[in-house]
Amino acid sequence: MKPLILVTNDDGVNAPGIAALVEMVRPLGRVIVVAPEEGNSGMSHAITIKVPLRLTKVKEEEGLVIYSCSGTPADCVKLAMSEVVKEKPALLVSGINHGSNSAVSIVYSGTMAAAMEGSLYGIPSVGFSLLDYSYDADFSAAVIHGRPIAARVLEEGLVRGGCLNVNFPVLPSDMIKGVKVCRMSAGSWREEFEKRIDPRGHEYFWLTGSYHNAEPASTDTDEWALTNGYISIVPINMDYTNYQEMEKMKNWELISNKNEATI
Amino acid sequence: MKPLILVTNDDGVNAPGIAALVEMVRPLGRVIVVAPEEGNSGMSHAITIKVPLRLTKVKEEEGLVIYSCSGTPADCVKLAMSEVVKEKPALLVSGINHGSNSAVSIVYSGTMAAAMEGSLYGIPSVGFSLLDYSYDADFSAAVIHGRPIAARVLEEGLVRGGCLNVNFPVLPSDMIKGVKVCRMSAGSWREEFEKRIDPRGHEYFWLTGSYHNAEPASTDTDEWALTNGYISIVPINMDYTNYQEMEKMKNWELISNKNEATI
Numbered sequence: 001m002k003p004l005i006l007v008t009n010d011d012g013v014n015a016p017g018i019a020a021l022v023e024m025v026r027p028l029g030r031v032i033v034v035a036p037e038e039g040n041s042g043m044s045h046a047i048t049i050k051v052p053l054r055l056t057k058v059k060e061e062e063g064l065v066i067y068s069c070s071g072t073p074a075d076c077v078k079l080a081m082s083e084v085v086k087e088k089p090a091l092l093v094s095g096i097n098h099g100s101n102s103a104v105s106i107v108y109s110g111t112m113a114a115a116m117e118g119s120l121y122g123i124p125s126v127g128f129s130l131l132d133y134s135y136d137a138d139f140s141a142a143v144i145h146g147r148p149i150a151a152r153v154l155e156e157g158l159v160r161g162g163c164l165n166v167n168f169p170v171l172p173s174d175m176i177k178g179v180k181v182c183r184m185s186a187g188s189w190r191e192e193f194e195k196r197i198d199p200r201g202h203e204y205f206w207l208t209g210s211y212h213n214a215e216p217a218s219t220d221t222d223e224w225a226l227t228n229g230y231i232s233i234v235p236i237n238m239d240y241t242n243y244q245e246m247e248k249m250k251n252w253e254l255i256s257n258k259n260e261a262t263i
Numbered sequence: 264m265k266p267l268i269l270v271t272n273d274d275g276v277n278a279p280g281i282a283a284l285v286e287m288v289r290p291l292g293r294v295i296v297v298a299p300e301e302g303n304s305g306m307s308h309a310i311t312i313k314v315p316l317r318l319t320k321v322k323e324e325e326g327l328v329i330y331s332c333s334g335t336p337a338d339c340v341k342l343a344m345s346e347v348v349k350e351k352p353a354l355l356v357s358g359i360n361h362g363s364n365s366a367v368s369i370v371y372s373g374t375m376a377a378a379m380e381g382s383l384y385g386i387p388s389v390g391f392s393l394l395d396y397s398y399d400a401d402f403s404a405a406v407i408h409g410r411p412i413a414a415r416v417l418e419e420g421l422v423r424g425g426c427l428n429v430n431f432p433v434l435p436s437d438m439i440k441g442v443k444v445c446r447m448s449a450g451s452w453r454e455e456f457e458k459r460i461d462p463r464g465h466e467y468f469w470l471t472g473s474y475h476n477a478e479p480a481s482t483d484t485d486e487w488a489l490t491n492g493y494i495s496i497v498p499i500n501m502d503y504t505n506y507q508e509m510e511k512m513k514n515w516e517l518i519s520n521k522n523e524a525t526i
Binding site: 055104159162182183195239249 | 509
């Protein structure tokens with residue numbers, strides 16, 4: 001029997017990007033989609049606590065079942081694992097996101113949160129994103145070049161607790177220079193809120209901003225790879241400990257001696 | 264002039280935990296609070312894109328100004344940095360969270376997302392959490408033992424892009440054994456959705472679950488420290504790259520040669 005592949009995203013079950021992702025992985029296995037009913041961009045790793053979740057089967061055909069879920073991308077993975085799949089998936093793929101999730105954007109990304117959630121279940125997981133925010137983005141190059149990446153993860157697996165952040169530049173398939181395995185570029189979003197006044201005279205703020213690359217000259221980063229026509233793959237570590245800082249901070253434990261002295 | 268301290272949380276501007284946090288840091292500087300209007304537990308690093316944000320000044324007195332914001336914890340930090348503070352804060356503190364944010368719970372935590380967002384602005388940032396989910400939790404030991412930690416971060420700073428995840432065990436002040444600088448414990452939440460039927464006969468699911476510690480015998484983790492009566496401090500790294508896996512995957516770039524060969 002072909003391997004089971006769980007598919008989700010953050011742009012919603014009806015987004016063109018997830019249709020492209022199903023097209024990418026369908027030749028590789030049996031596909032189950034559990035994706036949000038609506039767009040969940042910027043939802044990060046949010047989970048739904050205050051309200052219950054709904055799950056709706058929206059399509060079923062040979063080798064493909066599609067469910068929509070009322071929750072976030074992370075909810076979709078949890079609900080799929082608990083209530084939908086009968087066996088552990090051999091692969092989880094998330095996306096294809098409409099827009100970049102390179103560098104620090106991973107922090108805000110629902111697409112990558114779903115992949116990270118999959119990896120917490122021990123499923124080799126990959127988030128795919130295309131550097132084009134538009135609804136009618138052309139995902140054809142991503143389908144072509146993403147399939148061998150997904151196939152290789154299926155074949156080789158990934159260390160437990162890891163997943164991949166894959167981003168595609170906006171280029172025709174034959175103009176893509178290749179694949180670079182990279183580190184996450186250092187940088188941050190610089191916010192500029194747009195202040196407006198509502199009809200009742202009250203202020204409100206729209207989030208805007210632009211990404212600032214803190215190391216444009218580094219050639220081993222995902223930002224560099226994408227700017228230079230490569231597909232970027234960043235392997236993700238779910239251990240967020242800063243070990244260097246941890247060693248430097250060992251003397252902070254002196255506080256404990258003071259406390260113990262007062263006992 | 265005393266240093267500027269930015270305060271936020273995810274339980275909302277009216278939560279007892281943030282009042283305790285203000286009490287903790289007020290002796291150390293001028294305090295500006297920008298916190299969510301409502302509870303945002305489990306919101307992770309979500310940002311608000313679809314609707315604009317509102318900002319309301321709810322209190323102003325000597326050395327303390329409090330704003331509520333209609334958005335998420337990450338929104339609060341971004342809006343505070345863009346629209347509220349006139350100088351870069353010397354410290355950001357988030358919490359005190361009602362409930363643990365140890366181990367992998369950091370992934371789902373709005374409290375820690377706010378601290379991580381602060382660190383992306385280059386502000387030394389600390390998230391504080393107490394292992395008691397109840398509304399009327401006793402934060403007095405956290406106030407006593409958290410203050411020297413906050414003071415030390417103010418004094419020494421933290422490497423850019425880093426922040427601290429501080430958790431307090433549920434113990435009286437004089438029963439706390441001390442402070443341990445730890446690594447993030449490996450483990451995951453095991454979900455068990457509770458399925459119910461609504462009055463119209465349709466299924467819905469409530470998220471429940473319990474934390475599974477993958478390494479209960481390891482004595483250098485935050486889970487161990489908390490179980491054994493210590494305050495845990497985990498320094499957080501905002502670079503999520505898995506460098507070990509990155510080296511192992513270098514041969515994946517062979518795909519690129521194949522692509523180049525077809526050009």
